[in-house]
Amino acid sequence: MEYQIEREEKEILGDFKPELIPDACGGGIDDYEEALHVLMKFVGSMSSALEQVSGRGANAIVYQAGKRMGHEAGKMVEKTDELEKAMQELSEILGVEFFFDMWKPTNQTEYTVEKGNETVVKLIFRDCVVRQTLRRTGLPQKGPLCYLLYGYTVGAVEEVMGIKGKLDIDHVGPNACLKTLTIKWGGK
Amino acid sequence: MVKIEIDEDACVGCGSCVDDCPNDVYEMDEEKNKTKVVKEDDCMACLSCHEICPAEAMEHKDIHVAKRLYIDRKVSGILKKII
Numbered sequence: 001m002e003y004q005i006e007r008e009e010k011e012i013l014g015d016f017k018p019e020l021i022p023d024a025c026g027g028g029i030d031d032y033e034e035a036l037h038v039l040m041k042f043v044g045s046m047s048s049a050l051e052q053v054s055g056r057g058a059n060a061i062v063y064q065a066g067k068r069m070g071h072e073a074g075k076m077v078e079k080t081d082e083l084e085k086a087m088q089e090l091s092e093i094l095g096v097e098f099f100f101d102m103w104k105p106t107n108q109t110e111y112t113v114e115k116g117n118e119t120v121v122k123l124i125f126r127d128c129v130v131r132q133t134l135r136r137t138g139l140p141q142k143g144p145l146c147y148l149l150y151g152y153t154v155g156a157v158e159e160v161m162g163i164k165g166k167l168d169i170d171h172v173g174p175n176a177c178l179k180t181l182t183i184k185w186g187g188k
Numbered sequence: 189m190v191k192i193e194i195d196e197d198a199c200v201g202c203g204s205c206v207d208d209c210p211n212d213v214y215e216m217d218e219e220k221n222k223t224k225v226v227k228e229d230d231c232m233a234c235l236s237c238h239e240i241c242p243a244e245a246m247e248h249k250d251i252h253v254a255k256r257l258y259i260d261r262k263v264s265g266i267l268k269k270i271i
Contacts, residue, residue: 033261036257037258037260040257040258099252103232106229124232126252126254127252129257135258170210173234173236173239174236174238175238175251176252177234
């Protein structure tokens with residue numbers, strides 16, 4: 001008798017033809033949740049192992065990966081040199097899973113601060129899949145995985161505005177993270 | 189607008205929230221030896237203070253609560269049966 005792996009879930013059987021492309025992914029919320037959690041654990045383990053092997057170099061590797069993604073995503077939207085419009089487009093690129101706002105303390109009048117040939121704007125990331133992944137896998141914030149989002153943001157802004165940018169971490173918290181985006185005018 | 193409430197009966201006056209807050213939202217009330225909210229408008233609702241407070245003495249109202257995608261419903265279900 002053939003050995004069968006026992007499972008609680010019932011196997012879904014159906015027909016398949018290569019030319020039939022389904023309209024949606026299919027499956028219920030439980031399937032998505034499980035898939036998301038498995039991915040979170042994979043990515044978390046990968047980030048932790050990368051740090052173990054490469055040390056601080058892990059941040060640079062992940063940042064570069066994020067930056068490349070950001071540049072690719074930035075190609076999809078309209079180019080602009082207006083910061084507000086660029087932030088709007090950045091919010092469309094990052095989507096609801098990276099819900100962010102511009103932020104300023106109450107004693108500051110404008111969101112942007114001009115410093116010579118640089119413009120500085122503080123961004124508060126309220127929803128972040130990276131943060132969720134770190135919490136799922138019990139990893140500290142500000143690690144290599146956070147650099148993926150920094151790279152992604154910087155890459156997208158650089159692509160949209162055609163300038164050089166950098167992102168620094170001001171503060172990380174369980175519900176929101178504050179970052180400073182610095183835009184250097186005068187080309188790449 | 190963020191509204192922060194401190195449960196003075198619960199606050200142990202350790203000052204962890206005062207040290208941890210990046211925007212100096214809290215100060216120590218030296219007379220009462222409790223935390224007091226001084227710059228509520230500067231709170232960005234990062235909730236680091238919640239995480240560090242040993243007494244869970246604070247409550248933030250009217251904030252963007254980040255999605256908690258990391259919660260495992262199976263584990264939560266088991267915990268609910270125990271607690």
